[in-house]
Structure formats: C-alpha cells, structure tokens
Amino acid sequence: MSRSFLTLPPEVVEQTLCNVRPMDVAAVSCTCKALFKLIYQNDSHIWRNLFLQLFDDPRRSGDKRLPYDWRGELQRRMRARNIILGQRNGQSIRGTSAHKHFSAIETIIRVAFSTGDFQTQLMSRSMDWVEDVMKNAHGAGYPLLSMMGTKTDDKLLIPFEYPISTSPSEPTSLRARLCVYSGLSYEDKEVILASPLNDNNLRVRSRALVYDLDRYNQASHWGPLSWDGRRTVDWQLLLAIVLVISLNVHDHVSYVEPCLHVFHPVGFPHHALTLPQVSRVEIRLTGPVSLGIGVVWCPSATIAPQVDTASRSTAIFQDADFVEGVHVLLLHLEFVGADLDAPESKLFPDRPLLHFSGSTLSEKGHAQGKVSGHVCMTPDREVQWTLQTDADDGPLWSSVGIQIGGVGSAMGVAGIWTRAIHGMEPPTGPFWTWRLD
Structure with missing residues (x-):
C-alpha cells in the first residue's frame, strides 16, 4: 500500500511545511481537508515560522500587539506583493482596482517601518523583502511608481499632480511618499514626470514646486507641510525637494x-x-x-x-x-x-x-x-x-x-x-x- 504525506508524524509534517514557501503551503492546504485543518488550526507555530523566514521578528522591534497575528499579517503582505507584481498564483493579472493597488503600497510601507533600529552590522530580512518586491516590480515591466497603469517605454513616472491642488489626492500623495522612501536613482533609469502638460523635464517640474512661494505660509508652517494647517507632510513637495537637492549636489x-x-x-x-x-x-x-x-x-x-x-x-x-x-x-x-x-x-x-x-x-x-x-x-x-x-x-x-x-x-x-x-x-x-x- 502506498504511503501518503499524512502517514508521517504530525510534528514532521509541520516541520516540513515550516521550511517551504508560504505560497506553496497555501497550495498544499487545498489538497485535502486534513492538511487544511493542520495548516489553518489555531496553533500559530507553522505561520510564525513561515513569517520569520521572510521578515524580522516584530517582537524585537517593539510591536506590542499580543498575541501577534502571524497568519493574517503574512497573508496581508503576500497579497500586497502579488498585487504589486501583478500576479496571482504565478500568473499575470489585470484589472486590479486602484484601491487595492494603494492598499498594497501602504502595506509595503508598513513593512519597512516594522523593522528594528538601524544597525550597520545586521541585515534586515524585512527590508530585503521590500527591496526585492520593488526591483521585481520594475523588472517585470510593471512600474511600482506608476500604479495607475501609465507607462512610457522603460521610464518611471513620478506622480506629480499639476497644477498643484490645495487638497492633493491621497493616491498621488502615497506614491510620492514611496518615491521619497525608495530613493530614486537618476543614474539607473530616465525619470520623467507624469504630468498632463507637455514638458516632462524632471528638474523643471521639481523646481516649479519647490520655488512656488505661495506654498509657504503660516498654515504650512513655512515648510513641506499641508496647506490646511493640520501639520501633515506634503509628500509631493518633499519629493521635489529631494530631487532638486540631489541633482544639484550631483x-x-x-x-x-x-x-x-x-x-x-x-x-x-x-x-x-x-x-x-x-x-x-x-x-x-x-x-x-x-x-x-x-x-x-x-x-x-x-x-x-x-x-x-x-x-x-x-x-x-x-x-x-x-x-x-x-x-x-x-x-x-x-x-x-x-x-x-x-x-x-x-x-x-x-x-x-x-x-x-x-x-x-x-x-x-x-x-x-x-x-x-x-x-x-x-x-x-x-x-x-x-x-x-x-x-x-x-x-x-x-x-x-x-x-x-x-x-x-x-x-x-x-x-x-x-x-x-x-x-x-x-x-x-x-x-x-x-x-x-
């Protein structure tokens, strides 16, 4: 009589599942009720180990949520990765809503901020994962920074809204924030601005934002803050500042x-x-x-x-x-x-x-x-x-x-x-x- 995977001791099955990719574990759970029950049981042992394969331990970075939702957080991050890479089960997908795209970007940003203190000697698994997602997003011809599908050959589109609104849209602000964090390199690709106007000059657009004196008043605290007096960050302006400075220094x-x-x-x-x-x-x-x-x-x-x-x-x-x-x-x-x-x-x-x-x-x-x-x-x-x-x-x-x-x-x-x-x-x-x- 042939032996199945389930004839192994449960501890061996669990340990085996802890050493494979999360997406493979999800696929295995669909093969039979017994494995589904084993994988999705209340015990978080499997999911904790799967999480720690890819990410830093949140318990070491001050996350006070107890008990930690290992399965839910891992699924959320993998879902964001698949949306950004435009894939589901390894296959290309189209038609994902803008809301899901921006929720995915928010998740990526949260992963970056879930890491511990900066250390010069220790690597961060979470940041390795974030960088891998971003690199693969660009390499697959699916620019992470132009999530609305606007793409010109091999050029990245910087999400500046122009003319500037006193209430810039949340999606645009979120994309600008990701640009600031990710550190665009003008040496790697030609970077242009996604603008409804004809001129797509990076430096011109950045200067236009930075030297618009109407932006600096008491409401914005004379800095890169919102115009409504709430003292929240104006990410479009901050991105322009970073670009103007870096290009001049270069x-x-x-x-x-x-x-x-x-x-x-x-x-x-x-x-x-x-x-x-x-x-x-x-x-x-x-x-x-x-x-x-x-x-x-x-x-x-x-x-x-x-x-x-x-x-x-x-x-x-x-x-x-x-x-x-x-x-x-x-x-x-x-x-x-x-x-x-x-x-x-x-x-x-x-x-x-x-x-x-x-x-x-x-x-x-x-x-x-x-x-x-x-x-x-x-x-x-x-x-x-x-x-x-x-x-x-x-x-x-x-x-x-x-x-x-x-x-x-x-x-x-x-x-x-x-x-x-x-x-x-x-x-x-x-x-x-x-x-x-």
Whole structure:
C-alpha cells in the first residue's frame, strides 16, 4: 500500500511545511481537508515560522500587539506583493482596482517601518523583502511608481499632480511618499514626470514646486507641510525637494562625494544597506541626543520671486541662465531639554518635543553662527525639525524639515529654509541634512 504525506508524524509534517514557501503551503492546504485543518488550526507555530523566514521578528522591534497575528499579517503582505507584481498564483493579472493597488503600497510601507533600529552590522530580512518586491516590480515591466497603469517605454513616472491642488489626492500623495522612501536613482533609469502638460523635464517640474512661494505660509508652517494647517507632510513637495537637492549636489558639489550614497539607493528607514559605514542618526525623542549633522543647502536668492505662481509657468526654470547656488555647511547640535508640556508633546507622550542648540561651522571647524530649534512629531507620525540660524544682529534664517523615514532613520532631514522674519521678501530654498559622524 502506498504511503501518503499524512502517514508521517504530525510534528514532521509541520516541520516540513515550516521550511517551504508560504505560497506553496497555501497550495498544499487545498489538497485535502486534513492538511487544511493542520495548516489553518489555531496553533500559530507553522505561520510564525513561515513569517520569520521572510521578515524580522516584530517582537524585537517593539510591536506590542499580543498575541501577534502571524497568519493574517503574512497573508496581508503576500497579497500586497502579488498585487504589486501583478500576479496571482504565478500568473499575470489585470484589472486590479486602484484601491487595492494603494492598499498594497501602504502595506509595503508598513513593512519597512516594522523593522528594528538601524544597525550597520545586521541585515534586515524585512527590508530585503521590500527591496526585492520593488526591483521585481520594475523588472517585470510593471512600474511600482506608476500604479495607475501609465507607462512610457522603460521610464518611471513620478506622480506629480499639476497644477498643484490645495487638497492633493491621497493616491498621488502615497506614491510620492514611496518615491521619497525608495530613493530614486537618476543614474539607473530616465525619470520623467507624469504630468498632463507637455514638458516632462524632471528638474523643471521639481523646481516649479519647490520655488512656488505661495506654498509657504503660516498654515504650512513655512515648510513641506499641508496647506490646511493640520501639520501633515506634503509628500509631493518633499519629493521635489529631494530631487532638486540631489541633482544639484550631483552636478556641482564634488567635495561631498563621500556622502552622495545617501541619494541612491538611499532607502527605507533602518535598513543596513541605506548608509554603509555611517552611523545612524541618533534621534531618540525620549531622551538627550548629541548630533553632528552635515547640511546641504540649495538656495535661490533672486530667482524664486520671479515665479509666476498664478499661471504656474515653468519657463523661467527652463532658462539656461537659471542657476541655483549650492552651499554645504556643517552644524554641531546638542540636546538642551524636553518640553513635556508643549502641545506637540501631547500627541505622543513617549516622544516629547526636544530642544537643541548649536552652531554652524566653517570647513576648518570654526564656529560661525548660532543655531537653535526643536524636534517634534507631526500628527501623521513623522519627525519634524525646526531650526533658526542667528546672526550678530538677530534671527536670520528659519528652516522646517521632515526626517525621511521617521525616528532613527539615517536618511536625513529635507525641507525648506526661509527668512526668520516671515513676511519679508524671499529668498527661499530647499535643504537636506544628514549625519556625518
């Protein structure tokens, strides 16, 4: 009489299933009632082992959900992967709704944020999985960043809505957020903007967003925040800031070459491949910090006021004479104290508003100016930095930025600098800071 798989001891069957791919386990469960019952029983042993094959242990990254839904979370992640890759059971699928596409992107982002603290020596299985999904999405001719099906040959489409709306759509914001996190490399592919207008120049479109002075007011806190006063991140603007800075640094600033790896592949928070050989940014919103930050400033002191914000004309940014000044400064920042009573601290009591002070440094390390500011959480759980630079005769510059990747991310802070006294004539421009030591 022939022997079946089920004649083996249950413990052996379980251990065997724990060492195969999740999709194969799902297929095996459909072969008979006995295996279905074994696989989908209340005991989470099989699903926990299947989960930990691919992802970091959530119990080590502070996930306090007990008991953890190993099966539900694994199924959710695999479903997102299949949607993004356009596959079901290895076969190409079409017609998936936009809602499911964006739910899948949200799941991928949650996976990235479920990893533990950034470590230079330890690899993250979760981040390896995320990067694999993104690479395969592009390699399969199914661009992850153009989920609505818009595709031009082998070019990625950056999801900018234009003209800019005071209420940008959630799908567009979500795609822009993923672009910021994933760290687009202009060296790998030609990147163009998905725009209803004819010109698809990446730098022109990015500049048009960044130097649109109408965006910076009290409601947006003079930074890359929403216009409605809710203090949530404007991801389209943040993406434009990152692109403007990275392209300018790539073109003009050879003396920061050792730091250029932050621009590509950059990446999601905490991943060991994000900043090799560089310590993570020590931003712990629960205690003192000591930061040494290198700052990339990309100001435009005379061009920005000429932007025609009414017609959204981009002609000035196509002019060959349009040149941005790129300045690399050094900052040394030290923790001053936490303000537990600040309104921002009430949002997340375990991550209160922190004050810091410091100085700008010359290339030789001599102090040149004083800096002060604070770090706090936004309502949408992002890390907001606010800095003020003082000259001898008073406040000079004000800067508001968002730490890309959240608490503990080594990717740095991107944002907008303006005059400290708002209401005066510009200049205004973007900046990006990152940790040097």
